[in-house]
Amino acid sequence: MNKAVILVGGPSRATRFRPLSMHLPQPLFPVGGKPIIWHQIKALSMVKDLKEIILIGFFEDFIFRPFLNRCQEEFPDIAFKYLREYSQLGTAGGFFHFRDQIVRGNPKNIFMLYTDICCSFPLNDLLSQHERHGRLGTIMVTKVDRSSAHLYGCVVVDNETKLAEHYVEKPETYVSDLASTGVFVFSQEIFRFMAIALERRVDEFESERAKESAYGRSEESEEVEDVNRLRLEQDVLRQMAAEKKLSAFLCTGFWRQIKSAASAVPANALYLKKALGESESFLAKTTSEGPEITGAVYIHPTAQIHPTAVIGPNVSIHARVVVGPGVRINDSIVLDNVSIKDNAAVLHAIVGWDSRIGKWGRVEGSHVTSPDDIDEVTHLGVKVNSICILGEDVQVKDEVFIRNSIVLPHKELAGNKHNEIIM
Numbered sequence: 009m010n011k012a013v014i015l016v017g018g019p020s021r022a023t024r025f026r027p028l029s030m031h032l033p034q035p036l037f038p039v040g041g042k043p044i045i046w047h048q049i050k051a052l053s054m055v056k057d058l059k060e061i062i063l064i065g066f067f068e069d070f071i072f073r074p075f076l077n078r079c080q081e082e083f084p085d086i087a088f089k090y091l092r093e094y095s096q097l098g099t100a101g102g103f104f105h106f107r108d109q110i111v112r113g114n115p116k117n118i119f120m121l122y123t124d125i126c127c128s129f130p131l132n133d134l135l136s137q138h139e140r141h142g143r144l145g146t147i148m149v150t151k152v153d154r155s156s157a158h159l160y161g162c163v164v165v166d167n168e169t170k171l172a173e174h175y176v177e178k179p180e181t182y183v184s185d186l187a188s189t190g191v192f193v194f195s196q197e198i199f200r201f202m203a204i205a206l207e208r209r210v211d212e213f214e215s216e217r218a219k220e221s222a223y224g225r226s227e228e229s230e231e232v233e234d235v236n237r238l239r240l241e242q243d244v245l246r247q248m249a250a251e252k253k254l255s256a257f258l259c260t261g262f263w264r265q266i267k268s269a270a271s272a273v274p275a276n277a278l279y280l281k282k283a284l285g286e287s288e289s290f291l292a293k294t295t296s297e298g299p300e301i302t303g304a305v306y307i308h309p310t311a312q313i314h315p316t317a318v319i320g321p322n323v324s325i326h327a328r329v330v331v332g333p334g335v336r337i338n339d340s341i342v343l344d345n346v347s348i349k350d351n352a353a354v355l356h357a358i359v360g361w362d363s364r365i366g367k368w369g370r371v372e373g374s375h376v377t378s379p380d381d382i383d384e385v386t387h388l389g390v391k392v393n394s395i396c397i398l399g400e401d402v403q404v405k406d407e408v409f410i411r412n413s414i415v416l417p418h419k420e421l422a423g424n425k426h427n428e429i430i431m
Contacts, residue, residue: 010058012119018066024268027399027416035123040279041306041324051129053083060087064102098237107199122190126275128261137257138193144253148191150263160187161241165256172254177241189263205243270395274376277322280304357396366406391427
């Protein structure tokens, strides 16, 4: 029997996802027509003998209840549970804190996933390698560009034995071009290893405090609180690699982080392309009645699209959206209850809930070619070219052009805006 834990974070952890996370928690934001976390649950549902998925985070209990109820209906053979952390315990602290509930039923293997990733999720292949090598844990890695490797946790891997020989979190100098994907599988003995890691952390803290006291310096506050946090990357994975207890599995499919609001657009494209390759039935197709569909497009059944509109590629249109004549939309996410009037254009953009784009209006961002294009909002005080984002209830008047901007909720835009953050 196997289990899985998804770390969903909390409201204070998704600040880079604003203004979208001001309306909806980041894990529930839709990409590829489904919430971010749904794609992970779908992949986990296909893992052999997986019986329970546990979400751990800081959100109020009621936040995920409706979503998990729907998941229970869609995946009836899997039990779902949300466990709330009431204090910040670190990236591995919540996992360790709730160990009694996680090991209940005596699972052989336990998956751990971060929620802020988009991936092809080859979880059965990951599990097969983990069981074949028999080490304490296996980390899924992906090859990244050498110039951006310093942005990730880097793993040095023996290509023959698949042993993770060294792990460094965001190294200052080049270590490896294999980066952690935020997907792991552990045997149940991981909790004993974490207990030792926590004891080691406390011992190091007490030793440091003793040295400071000898020099007359004694400050507590945040340091005392910090010692009780267990960090997966620095405290656990690094030590596992040092003790040769960590394997590495190379993901050859797609992967990218979903850290900023702009990163939802390329993630949306990846999931839609995957669905197109698998001939999923929920994707829209061009019919004789219109509209013209290009590439991978998701349109909610309640959306109204004029036959003369041109939609795609890589577009998600959600519930109760109304799209008028001559509208052009590509590489974008259009959220619930949006109205897009005649001959408007939405390109490389996210249009927030209940927003309106007037006739001949234009909301346009820039095509994303690298992670830096979406993770960096400003450079030297200037808004960089990136995805254009309208928050909830933004009204764009007729013939207004909004380009490469981020607009916070409840704004009315009567004039053109270029490369601005509109508060």
